[in-house]
Each structure stands twice: as C-alpha cells, then as structure tokens.
Amino acid sequence: MSDKIAFLGLGNLGTPIAESLLEAGYELVVWNRTASKAEPLTKLGATVVENPIDAITAGGIVFSVLADDAAVEELFSMELVEKLGKDGVHVSMSTISPETSRQLAQVHEWYGAHYVGAPIFARPEAVRAKVGNICLSGNTGAKERIKPIVETFVKGVFDFGDDPGAANVIKLAGNFMIACSLEMMAEAFTMAEKNGISRQSIYEMLTSTLFAAPIFQNYGKLVASNTYEPVAFRFPLGLKDINLTLQTASDVNVPMPFADIIKNRFISGLAKGRENLDWGALALGASDDAGLTK
Amino acid sequence: MSDKIAFLGLGNLGTPIAESLLEAGYELVVWNRTASKAEPLTKLGATVVENPIDAITAGGIVFSVLADDAAVEELFSMELVEKLGKDGVHVSMSTISPETSRQLAQVHEWYGAHYVGAPIFARPEAVRAKVGNICLSGNTGAKERIKPIVETFVKGVFDFGDDPGAANVIKLAGNFMIACSLEMMAEAFTMAEKNGISRQSIYEMLTSTLFAAPIFQNYGKLVASNTYEPVAFRFPLGLKDINLTLQTASDVNVPMPFADIIKNRFISGLAKGRENLDWGALALGASDDAGLTK
Numbered sequence: 001m002s003d004k005i006a007f008l009g010l011g012n013l014g015t016p017i018a019e020s021l022l023e024a025g026y027e028l029v030v031w032n033r034t035a036s037k038a039e040p041l042t043k044l045g046a047t048v049v050e051n052p053i054d055a056i057t058a059g060g061i062v063f064s065v066l067a068d069d070a071a072v073e074e075l076f077s078m079e080l081v082e083k084l085g086k087d088g089v090h091v092s093m094s095t096i097s098p099e100t101s102r103q104l105a106q107v108h109e110w111y112g113a114h115y116v117g118a119p120i121f122a123r124p125e126a127v128r129a130k131v132g133n134i135c136l137s138g139n140t141g142a143k144e145r146i147k148p149i150v151e152t153f154v155k156g157v158f159d160f161g162d163d164p165g166a167a168n169v170i171k172l173a174g175n176f177m178i179a180c181s182l183e184m185m186a187e188a189f190t191m192a193e194k195n196g197i198s199r200q201s202i203y204e205m206l207t208s209t210l211f212a213a214p215i216f217q218n219y220g221k222l223v224a225s226n227t228y229e230p231v232a233f234r235f236p237l238g239l240k241d242i243n244l245t246l247q248t249a250s251d252v253n254v255p256m257p258f259a260d261i262i263k264n265r266f267i268s269g270l271a272k273g274r275e276n277l278d279w280g281a282l283a284l285g286a287s288d289d290a291g292l293t294k
Numbered sequence: 295m296s297d298k299i300a301f302l303g304l305g306n307l308g309t310p311i312a313e314s315l316l317e318a319g320y321e322l323v324v325w326n327r328t329a330s331k332a333e334p335l336t337k338l339g340a341t342v343v344e345n346p347i348d349a350i351t352a353g354g355i356v357f358s359v360l361a362d363d364a365a366v367e368e369l370f371s372m373e374l375v376e377k378l379g380k381d382g383v384h385v386s387m388s389t390i391s392p393e394t395s396r397q398l399a400q401v402h403e404w405y406g407a408h409y410v411g412a413p414i415f416a417r418p419e420a421v422r423a424k425v426g427n428i429c430l431s432g433n434t435g436a437k438e439r440i441k442p443i444v445e446t447f448v449k450g451v452f453d454f455g456d457d458p459g460a461a462n463v464i465k466l467a468g469n470f471m472i473a474c475s476l477e478m479m480a481e482a483f484t485m486a487e488k489n490g491i492s493r494q495s496i497y498e499m500l501t502s503t504l505f506a507a508p509i510f511q512n513y514g515k516l517v518a519s520n521t522y523e524p525v526a527f528r529f530p531l532g533l534k535d536i537n538l539t540l541q542t543a544s545d546v547n548v549p550m551p552f553a554d555i556i557k558n559r560f561i562s563g564l565a566k567g568r569e570n571l572d573w574g575a576l577a578l579g580a581s582d583d584a585g586l587t588k
Contacts, residue, residue, distance in 0.1 A: 192467055209450060
C-alpha cells in the first residue's frame, strides 16, 4: 500500500476501477476531463487535481483509462512522462492500437519510465463484481510491481510478454470475437425467426448447450429480444474497435473477412441513427437485411 | 421396452446410437448399405437385415441416421412408408434440409405415419458419453412416444413444436455457428500470430475466460495448432451443411453474409485438396490469406 497512485480517466470503466483501488486501501490522486465526475470519489478518500500532471509522482504509478488513441497520446505529453521519470510505471488500460502502445512505450523508456499495456475485459458491473480479466504486456519488472495492485479488481491476470502492444492485440481480438458472436447469433436467430421459430427458443437451446458461455448468454439475450438499451458499451465505440482491429491486422498483412462485415454493420447502423444504442445493435443488421425492421 | 425398433444407417454417428439403444435393452433390427458395418452389432443382440424394408414393423418405430437429403429420400420410398403405416413413427436424425423434412412428413402423414425431425448435436464420442443434445419437431403424440427412447442416449431433449422442419433449422443454425466460431478464432489467432503472440497463448486466454464453452475449447485446440487430423466430421460434410443453411435462409429471404464467407472457405479448401481433413480445416483459410501456409 506504499505507492500513491495517479488515476487518469473516470469514465464508465475508470470509475469502478478507481473505487476498487480506494476500497483496497490505495491512496489515489485522480483526474478527469470533466472534473465533476471526480468529485464523488473524494468521499472514498481520493485527492482530485485539476491538471493531470499534478497527479503524477516521480517514479510512481499512473493508471490511465481513456476513450481512444488520441486521448492517451494527448494526455501523455513528454512533459508528463518526464515527470513520471525513472522507474515510473504507466498502466495503460484503454483499448487503443498496439502501434500507439509501442510508440508510447518508446517515449516512456526514453525517460526511464515503463509503459505497460493493460487492457481489461470487463463491463462496469464486472469490475464491481471483480470478475473481469486483464491482459498485461511490457517491461517485466514493471508488470511485477503492478500485478498485486491490479489483482485487487480483476479475477484473472494474463501476461503476454515484453511487447507493450501485445496486450492490446489480445483485447482487439477479444472484442472482434464478441462482435462476431453477435453477428452469428443475429444471422442464425433471423433464419429461425423466418422459419416460424421464436428467437427466444433458439437462444435458450444453443446458449444452454453448445454455446454455454457468458458472451453468448448475455449478448444473446439482447439479440433474442432485439433490444439494445440500456447502453453498456456505446455503438460508435464498436466501430472504433473494429477499425483498430482491421488496421492492426492490415499492418501485418492479415485479411479478416469477418471483421470487414462487422465494420460495415457498424457503419450501416450509424447511417440508420443507432449511435445511442449499445454496440450489440450491430445485430439489427441481419434483421434489416431480412426485411424485419422498418 | 415393448417396441421393436428399426435402425437404418450405421455410420460414425449411427453406430454409437444403435449401441446405446441395445445397451438400454431395446430390440433392434438394423440395416446399413455396407452390411459389414452392421455385423458387430449382432454381438449386442441386434438383428441384421439385407433389405431396409424388412426392418420395418407396421405401426412401429424407425430411426434413420443417413448422410444427406438424397439418401433419406431414396430410402424412405412410398413402399417403405406404407409398410410403416398407421401410427408408425420415423425418427429422422440426419442433418438434412427443413424443406426435405416437411415434404417427407407429408408423405408419412398420407399413410397415417408420423415423421419427427430429430437431429442431434453430438460427435460420436459425445454419444457414447451421453452428453449430446437432440432437437425434436413434428407430431406431438409421436414425439411423446419416442422421448423416453432418445433420452437413453442424450443429455438434453429440446422440443421445437409441430413443424417437422423446425428441428433441422436449429441443427443447421448450430452447425453454422460452430463454423463461424472456427473462422473467428482463425482470424483472431492469425492476427495474434503475426504480431508475435503464440496461437496457443491467445487460445488459452480467450477460452478460459470470455469463450469458456466446449465449442471454443475443443475446436480452438485444432485452430491453435492448425492441425485437423484425426477427422471427426469430414470436410466435405461442412460444405454440405453450409449449403443447406444458405438454401434454407434463401428460401425465406434471409441474407447470411457470415455463411457466404464460410461457404467460400470450404470451396477453397476443396480446391486445395483438404477433402480428407476434419471440417475444422476451414480455419486454414485465414492462415492461407496471411501467407502463412504453402
């Protein structure tokens, strides 16, 4: 508990993670672009700062949970990384491109600091229930230092070696596979529906047998009822992630035909005004194509 | 145990089902196109006949486990169905098109017999372990009569109502989703591999967390090692099933873009001489596309 931890980014995911760290007894200095979101954490003992650099301790630890590549690159200016300095560790939890992680890692190393890619698989409620899973990659000593800290809020920790971008590759692959699960259920349930079989009954059969995994059981519920509210993960973020996946794959010459279809589902969903739904609404595309939606 | 059961078709799947019925104490009259395959069952008490019609008892029960639509249509000639006759029940376990099931059901009803669509989700070893799942659809009384019989060799029985084709729709949907699971793992693992991450490590992470379901764990093992022997389900049967899926979907105006990609994976695999591999070898397509296979 000796480390004072900087925590930058208190969105849907950042907030429950920060709360978990505070509850575990860590001393947190928090910052968020919209300061009002940080206020409730003061009751749990957090110190709120107006300027992110003021959260940083030389040689300390900083967590970041931000929206996208641009937000991480903007926040981690050379000035900030320089202050983090020798032996400082940046735990970068945002879903960003592996390439951005590799570039940021170089900047960190220049100043003697370490960048650890640390994306998490967890919806906000999964963080609170401590059933999420985190992937780590980057400097070995830095990973060892932060492991006991992340273990306070996840179920599983998976180490993907030295490459700071590797953990992001796994995160993108996982999100891609979730999106594919949505699309395959959408196509299968729609074929069933137009054969006079209720979406609910095919959902129940398949997710209690061959596909008895949380992804299919939880997202399948949305696809069975074609209901994509309330929002746990915003629709446009789905497009952001699949674009990152396709770029990452293209960078190493890997065609991904399923990812191309998913991308177009998101683009079409935006064209149809679905930007305020959960990203699961990509599954509406199959119903649209079959003439079932208006 | 009062019913004498006719059992037609002793392939990879038919044989363990027939064995289970014999072990459960049922009296079986078996037939197979290649008679030698039927011989070992005599040790378990089965009666072997040379002509399928000789297996049929008027008003009795007949199971069929055959390769494709043509085999079922050829075997269930009007002569045979007439002999099955009033109150006879045909338990049709082959993976065939819903449309063929509906047409066969009409012929059966004409002679007072009932056709029950009864495809099973189970590899041969799953039948032996009694962990498979069966979908039933068709005449209610006929389903009630056969339920205690099928319960001797499956874990779950799922009833999809009166439409004799409905159970086949579910079977095709399930096989389609398995094929999609193979393709999505293939694309994701290949992206990881070309980013320097071992296929085994991404397999272990994802199938122990988000995708902790037997389909992903078992097929994922094949995709992780890109090894598709020994064969549990032959490659060309994969193409047969996805063609049935696309035809069934097209009949009710449901486009299935994922199924189109799967179909082309199978066609390309045949072009590359993979007809003697397990159908999981569709996953080699992603490696081919990324220049990883020769």
